[in-house]
Amino acid sequence: MKNNKNYKNSEELGKSPPKYLIVIGYLLAVVATLIWAGNFIVARAFNQDILPVGLAFWRWTIAVITLTPFAIKTTVADWKMVQKHLPYLAVSGFLGVTAFNTLIYIAGHTTQATNLSLIAACSPIFIVLMSRIFYREIISLTRFAGIAITVSGVILLLAGGSLEKLLHISFAIGDIYMLLAAIIFAGYTMLVKHKPSTMHITTFSLCTFSLGLLFLVPLYALECWIYHPVVFNPAIVRALLYVGVLSSVVAYLAWNQAIALIGPSRTALIYYMIPVFSGLGARLILNEPIALVHLFSTLLILAGIIITNRQ
Known part of the structure; x- marks a missing residue:
């Protein structure tokens, strides 16, 4: 308790938090992005088996059920x-739970995975820009250079080292959905920074999860009426447990706590690791090969993150 009190006082005085809390913040952001990378793989794998709103509805139903026993006391x-x-x-629940994830799942049905990853990489840029506009965070030349290097690494990774492939990417309506999702996620990250300092992170998460799920109920009812409800089988249940427990409860708690410790713009830069983690996951799970361009892209992304987050 003493350390937490000192940390709070240091924030009020405009000082940097203790170094160990900064390290914990970065580790939590890495954990969140690692789990979310798996979420993209799950979403792609079950693209034809489950409709987007149904996937979002059952994901957050499982998340609320999982989190409630741990958060009811603080709530x-x-x-x-x-x-x-x-x-x-x-508003936080609608943006971070209802809109953001559902738009990703809808986009996944109407555009290529390469496009999704490329547009998702815009989200940290929006977060940095919003941090500049709303919090007056300085974008120094060093930080700008780090962001440029990181973005270059992401583009190189997605293009597979081929300029021709990058130039011939075709865009669909799903790309607009994904761009909107990236902007919404940036807005959600900004809102998390405004969480009342005395409100427990578990309270915030349970309330936003529950409200976001409430907004999904009429959308899922409409999807069931027009198409059909989710048809469960063992594979879909396992996928829903992953996105419901890990991608929702664990990842969101880690992400929100990272924002509280190191701020939205620094946390956002770790988000660029998702394509790297997705590539590793595809190699391990789907047995997709890793080429030299993947390793070089990873080095660029890591270098950009390190440069951008230098004290």
């Missing part, structure tokens, strides 16, 4: 605060 203790900040929690 009851924070209830007056929840009532006071209900509009803020509702």
Whole structure:
């Protein structure tokens, strides 16, 4: 408790938090992106087996059920605060839970995976720009250079080292959905920074998950009426457990706590590791080969992150 109090006081005085908390913040951001990389693989693998709103609905249903036993005590203790900040929690839940993830799943049905990854890489840029606009965070020449190097690594990775492949990427309506999702995720990350300092992170997560799920109910009902509800089988259940427990509860808690410790713009840069982790996952799970361009792209991304996040 003493360390937490000192950390809070140092924030109020405009000082940097202790180094061990900064390290923990980066580690939590890495954990979140590693899990989310697996989420993209799951979404691609079950593209034809489950409709997008159904996937989002059952994902967050499982997340709420999983988180409730661990968060109910803090939520009851924070209830007056929840009532006071209900509009803020509702907007956060709609953006971070209802809109962002559902748009990704919809986009996955109408565009190529390469396009999804390329556009998703824009999200950290939006976060850095929003941090500049709303928090007046300075974008120094060093930080700008680091971002440029990181983006170059992502583009090189997605293009497979081929300029011709990059120039001949075709865009569909799903790309617009994904671009909107990237902007929404940046806005959600900004909102997390405004979380009341005395509200527990588990309270914030349970409230936003529950409200986001509530907004999904009519959308899922409409999807079931027009098409069909989710047809469960062992493979789909395992996929839903992954996205519901790991990609939702564990990853979001880690991401939100990382934002609280190191800020939105630094946390955002770790998001660029998703294509790297996705490539490794595809190699291990789908037995896809790793070429020299993948290793070089990874080095560029890591170098850019290190340069951008230098103190």
